[in-house]
Each structure stands twice: as C-alpha cells, then as structure tokens.
Amino acid sequence: MAETTISSLIDKLIPLLTEEAKLLRGIRGEVAVIEKELKSLQFFLKDADARAAAEEDTSGVKTWVEELREVAFRIDVAIDEYLLHVVQHHRRGSFIGFLQKITHLLKSLKPRHKIATEIQEIKALMQEINERSKRYGFESTDHQGSSSAARNITWHDPRMASLFLDDIDIVGIETSRDELLGTLVGGSSHRTVISVVGMGGQGKTTLAKKVYDHQMARKEFPPEGIDSTDKMLVINKAREYLREKRYVVVFDDVWEIGFWGEIEHALLDNEKGGRVMITTRKWEVANFCKKSSLVHVHELHPLLPNDAWELFCKRAFQFDYGGHCPPELEKLSHYIVEKCEGLPLAIVAIGGLLSTKDKTIFEWKNLYDSLGFELGRNPHLAGVNKILSLSYEDLPYNLRSCFLYLGMYPEDYSINCVRLIRQWIAEGFVKEIKNKTLEEVAREYLNELIHRSLVQVSEVDFDGRVRICRLHDLFREIVLQKMEDLSFCHVLSKEESSFEGRTRRLSTDGVSYNALKGFEDKHIHSLLLFDLDELPKSFMITFFANFKLLKVMDFEDAPLDHIPEDVGSLFHLRYLSLRNTRVEMLPKSIGKLQNLETLDLKQSLVSDIPVEIKKLHKLRHLIAYYCDYKEDYSLSWQKGIKIQKGIGCLKDLQKLYHVELNHGGVDLIKELGKLRQLRKLGVKNLTKETMRALCASIGKMNHLESLDVSSFSEDEIIDLQSISSPPQCLQRLYLQCCLEKLPEWIPQLQHLVRIRIFWSKLSDDPLKAFQNLPNLLDLSISNEAYIGEQLHFQKGGFPKLKCLSLKDLNGLYSLTIDEGASPLLESLVIGPSPQLKEVPSGIQHLRNLKDLRFFDMPKEFEESLDPEQGSSFWIVEHVPIIYLRHKIGTGYYDYEWIRILHSKQINQNFL
Structure with missing residues (x-):
C-alpha cells in the first residue's frame, strides 16, 4: 500500500520540478533530493507491501512501511502549504501599496521559514529511511506499478x-428465477411475501432484479415509484396508492427483524394478489414475516x-x-x-x-x-x-x-x-x-x-x-x-460525533454539521458531503478560512445557500460542485481559483457568472443551467447563465452549457469561437441577429461533440445553414428552434448518434435527411418539429436506430414503416397526435421492439389495440409491453398497459 502513496507523490513532484519550478524557488534543491530518494525506493515497494501485509511478519517491515507513508503525507502537506504561501505573496504584491507589501512580507517570512525547515527535516528523514531499507533485502521489480x-x-x-x-446473473439462476416468477405472477390471491436468503455475494439482489425485470412480471405489475425519505409519508402514500391495485414491492438487503412489523400495515392484503419480495442474509428476517402473511422462502445455494x-x-x-x-x-x-x-x-x-x-x-x-x-x-x-x-x-x-x-x-x-x-x-x-x-x-x-x-x-x-x-x-x-490504513479517506458516519485522526479526504454520510465543526485536521484535500442536515453561513465562513489545501469540494444536494468570499483563498481547489443547492450568487473571489477545472452549478440558483471567471485559465467544465420541472416543457423551461465578456480566455474549456446569448451580444458569441477545445456547447436565446456570428464560431470548433441550440422564441426563424465547416466529430445535436428547413450539412455528419429537434416547424419529411446516417441510435422529432401530414420510414433506412420518439406532432395523419426499415429499433414513443387515427402500418416488422408507448392518442386508435377485439392488435402483438398514457393535470401522465399473455399461458409456463 506504500507503493500507491509513493507513486502518486512522485507523479505530483515531477511536474512541480519541471513545469512549475519557479514556485519552488528556495526549496527546489531539497524537493529534488526527496524525489530522488522516493524513486530509489519505488522499485522495492511491491515486495515491501507484500511482506508488510503478511500476518507472520516480525522483521519490522510493517513499521518501516508505515513510517514511509507518514513521511509521504508530510511531504504532500508541506509542498501544498509552501505553494499556497508563495501564491498569496505574489497576489498581495500585485495589488497593494509598498507599505502593505512590506508588512505582508514580514508576516509571511515565519510560516515560509517553518515550511522550509519542515522540508529540510523530511529530506533527512527520507535519506535515513532509504538507508534502512537495505537491511531488509527487498526484491527489486523492473517496472513501476503494482503488477x-x-x-x-x-x-x-x-x-x-x-x-x-447483467453478466453475473446469466449462469445458474434460471431455475431460481422461474420458481420465483411462478410465485410472483401466479399462486394465491392473498398477499404473499417472497424471501430470498443467502450470504453476501451469492447474487440475491441480482436474482430479485432478474425476476422483477422479466417481461412476465412487468405485464402483471407496471413500474411505479414513491420518492420520499420520510418513513411515515412513504407508508401512508403506499397504503393509499395500493389500496385497489395488484402490486409487487421489493425490499433489498433487509437486516432488521423488526422491519416487517413497521412496513406491513402499508402493504394491504386486498386479496388482489399483492407480492412483497425481500432479500436478506438473515433467516430470522425471512421467517419473521410468517406471523402475518403467506411466505415463500427461497434459499440461494452455491453454484x-x-x-x-x-x-x-x-x-x-x-x-x-x-x-x-x-x-x-x-x-x-x-x-x-x-x-x-x-x-x-x-x-x-x-x-x-x-x-x-x-x-x-x-x-x-x-x-x-x-x-x-x-x-x-x-x-x-x-x-x-x-x-x-x-x-x-x-x-x-x-x-x-x-x-x-x-x-x-x-x-x-x-x-x-x-x-x-x-x-x-x-x-x-x-x-x-x-x-x-x-x-x-x-x-x-x-x-x-x-x-x-x-x-x-x-x-x-x-x-x-x-x-x-x-x-x-x-x-x-x-x-x-x-x-483507513492508508489515511486515504475517513467516512464520517452517523455513529460518530467527531473524528480526531488524520486523513487526506473526508466524506460525510448523514451526520450533523456539528461533527464537521469538531474536525480539526486542516490538511484534507477533498470533501464530499452526503445527507447533511444543515450548513449555517457562519460555519461556512470558518470552514473556508481554515481548510486551505482543499482540491475537491462537492456540495451536491447540500443545504447550502451561500458561498463566502474566502473561497478565493483555496489556491489548490480544482473541483467545485454546487449542484442542486440554493446558492444564488458567486463571489468575485472565484476568479482567484487559478487551478479550478470543474465548476458545476447545475440546478443551483446562480444565474450570473462574475466577470472574474475569465481568470480561470485551467477551467475545463462549466455546467450551469436550471430546469423548472413544475412547468410544461417549453423554451423557457430550461434557463442558462449570463456570462460577461472574457470567456474567450478560457482556452482549456471543454464543456460550456448553457449560455444565455441575449445578454452578451455578438461580441460574446465571437469569443466562443476562441474556445477551440470545446467538446460540448449549449446556448440559449439565439436570435436572427446573433445567428450568423454563432455559426461562424461553431465552424472553428473542430473537436465539438455535442451542440444544443435554443432560440429566443418558438417563432424566431433560425437559419443554421451558414455553418460553412460543421464539426465533423459532432455526435449529439439538439435543435430547439424554428428552422423551416433542415441544414444541408446534417447528412454529412457520419458520427451523429443522437438527434433531437423541437419546435422546428418543418414542412418537408425530415426522415430523408436522417435515414442514411450510419451511426444514428436515438432520434426525437417533437413539439411541432414537423408540421406535415405523413412520415415514411423507407426500407434500408436507419440501420442502427434503437430509440425513436415522435411526440406532439399535431398534424401527423399517417405513419408508415417499410419492412427492413429501422431493424434494430427497441423503443418507440408516439403521441399526442390527434390526427393519427390508425396504428402505424409496419410496426409488425420491428421484431426487436421491446418498449412501445402511446401518449393521449385518439379513442379509435386505442380501441383498435384491444387484445380481444382490436382490429390492429396483430400489428403490435409481438411487443412485450405496450403503454397507453393519458395526461392528468399539468405535466403528469397516468398509464394503462396491455396484457398480452393470459393467465392460462402464465400457468403453463411456470407450473
């Protein structure tokens, strides 16, 4: 395990000694000696780790390895602290007056001297450890790495x-699957608990998933979810929802005997054949349910x-x-x-x-x-x-x-x-x-x-x-x-009120912020927060002031609404995620994070990016947009961010989405053309006036793989034809704008795997432009993207298409699919299409189709799909599951499903 630590440290020191040597002015010689000593040890570490791990080791190797890891930790911290002090000195020297500069130099001499002394001590200690390694007679390896x-x-x-x-479940579980499936879809009309018991690693979860995902189970029990962490809310919702339904509920990896006593009242025995499946390692859990329900216990055996x-x-x-x-x-x-x-x-x-x-x-x-x-x-x-x-x-x-x-x-x-x-x-x-x-x-x-x-x-x-x-x-x-052994990370769990050890990284899992308050190791590199109760503003201010060696800060889903100015002091910070937080504003000091590579603001409330962001020359990913899921899908449903001039300075930027173009004008769009490393670009509020400038910028993005363009309004006609050199690497294309005519360059893009067009109001059949794309997997034509009456999928077209969505095409009157068209199609979504009265001819040719969904289709259309009397059921009878979904309220859909195989056939298959 020392090998991992030492090799990582060497990887860190090499670029410092070459590319950023000026930052090590004054200690470069000592650091070079340390690196040399580490490299000389590297070839023996595989053998050292193996001997240290051996239970019978009494030679002191284990102690030697632990000492080496401890020294490596000190080196890492000392270098980071030295770099931080050097950078802080340079910053102040650039902006304050002479007297303030002298004051700062006097204040910084002591900590810099202290760090330099620490590095001198480490150098001497490394030489002593290296000398001591000779007594153990380690075997050398002829390569770096572990194997x-x-x-x-x-x-x-x-x-x-x-x-x-699903690889683990393809061997040896067929008999178990069929047995459980027979109990699931057949058997008593009373509530039945199916318990799958076995030790860890025997495939209990895999077996349960295989049974639940089987098409027979899906026909009997359509999927439904209740999203909440409040136990009583879940119980009440479940009880109300399941009152009149046949249901299956799966509880995975149950440990507590009392679990069934808490949940059984939500799962009514309504005599409609309800099923509860439990996986557990404990026989006591499996048998406890027998007190109040029919129970089928299935023990997993070794293969x-x-x-x-x-x-x-x-x-x-x-x-x-x-x-x-x-x-x-x-x-x-x-x-x-x-x-x-x-x-x-x-x-x-x-x-x-x-x-x-x-x-x-x-x-x-x-x-x-x-x-x-x-x-x-x-x-x-x-x-x-x-x-x-x-x-x-x-x-x-x-x-x-x-x-x-x-x-x-x-x-x-x-x-x-x-x-x-x-x-x-x-x-x-x-x-x-x-x-x-x-x-x-x-x-x-x-x-x-x-x-x-x-x-x-x-x-x-x-x-x-x-x-x-x-x-x-x-x-x-x-x-x-x-x-824990490597001091790589400590996971602070609910059972701990604090942590007093030393670690490089800290992760929290459901703890109070008070536990974080007691954390005193200021040398941590990374912080990931999960299920935290609160993050008061006062705590955040103190935290940013104290933990200045952080490289990764992930606040995703945290109860956070404020980022203090002190965030700018985190010189080493490379990853900052405020995704799904309540943060509304970024401080100007964000521009001081000169090592920042990822800034993730998705689903936060940040709408403006400070102009200082142009100083973040190492930034690779800027993700910032907000979706209002309470609204119906429209152009205003998704909102981007406002960016000031200067974005063109970010030469390393690879992902930028989504940018509001109506706040920066043509000058901002021209700057986008300087971002030659972009792989993903999303822009909002495109207008006729800014369109030509955007086309010119896109033509310079030779590495672009994903492009998302959205207009200012549904009536704003956008002409993308003027992109003279479309990016040949483009794989994903999203057009949310009125086009009237598709760009002629689309058929040239041989690497396209996904195309989605919305509100385009095309009068000509767009399938002709897409059907010969050799790698197209996913196609969506939605929200009046096509206003014509007929769509025709021709023989030989769409050779690799797997997913097709034709939604909200109000003028569509006829849909025809030739035999030999879209031979690999697996998922098809149609509707609402009020003029489409007949089931599309040709669906019967789509033999790989697994998922067929119709949204708000005309009454006669749905009646023709009745399995008993429908005139068009023969067209779709080969599809495992067919959904008929209907809108109820704003943005929500209820659904029915068509039962294809009858209970008699089920019994024949599984009894």
Missing part, C-alpha cells in the same frame, strides 16, 4: 462495459460445478478464446474454481482479474499460489474479503486510488460516472496520454475497473456508455478498511 497488469492494461471499447450490466465453470470461463476468457478455456489452462482453472466453492462474487472477481493476465501456465500458477487456502473459506466473510482483496492488490497504483475513491460515496449509492471521472482528474489520479483527453483516459480507467468486476454497472446510456455505477457491498468493506 503485470500495470504495465499492460488492455483498454476496451467504452460501450463494451454495458455487457456487464453447481458446471455453472461455476461456465461463469468463470465467461469472465476469465471474455476477450479471447471465445469464452472457452484453452486446454493447457484447464487443470489450473478447475483448481481455482473449486477453491471458490460456488460463490458467484468470488468467481466473477477472480475471473475478471485473470481476464487481464497473460494466458500462460506460469502467470496463472502464480495467482493460484497466492490464493492459498483462503478461497476455500467462502462461508466466512473475512475469508471472502481476503479473496476479493486480491483483485485490489493486482491493480496498478493509479487505478488503486481511483478504486478507493468510490468508497467515499455512501453504501449502495448510485454514482454518476461523469461526476466520478471529474473528481479523479481533480485529484491527479489520471495520467496524460498522447492524443487523448484526461476525460477519455479516466473513462478507460473506469471501464478497466468494470472489466475486472470491481465496479458494478447500474445504468447505461443509449449509446452503451456506463452512466451510473456502484460499489458492491463486500468490496466496499475492503475499500473502507484500506482507506
């Missing part, structure tokens, strides 16, 4: 990560040998040998699988690890020997933890830090991957690779963790990229322990 995987990471197509969404072997091979050989084990590795592979004793999580983890290894007997025997007998102790969580730790130990040091970072999020938290990636970059975990952005490299890191089965995929985007991920409970236990 063979570190020097040979195989990067995969980002979209492949979506293949792992059968054949299933365990199949799962292992699919993981270990997922990228080669067609998922089959080569003959020379069969004997070793069987030994490894036998040691796992049928525990899916262990099989998946070790298989994922081996998938990154060379397929040689030597490499695999080394791994098998390191497993020892621990793999055979799967009934005990401690044994499983040691097994799973092997996957962590095999990670390259930079991926170790990334993996540990997931532990800063609460248990079972749905982690937004973009948020995580930006935090990794801010922490300095991500290394630059030629011809790739840091964000692209970080995405590869994430996919590597997914392929190693260390991170679970919760949700993928339409293009297959992972959008939401999570950390498995068992892995999280490992991560929490390692974070």
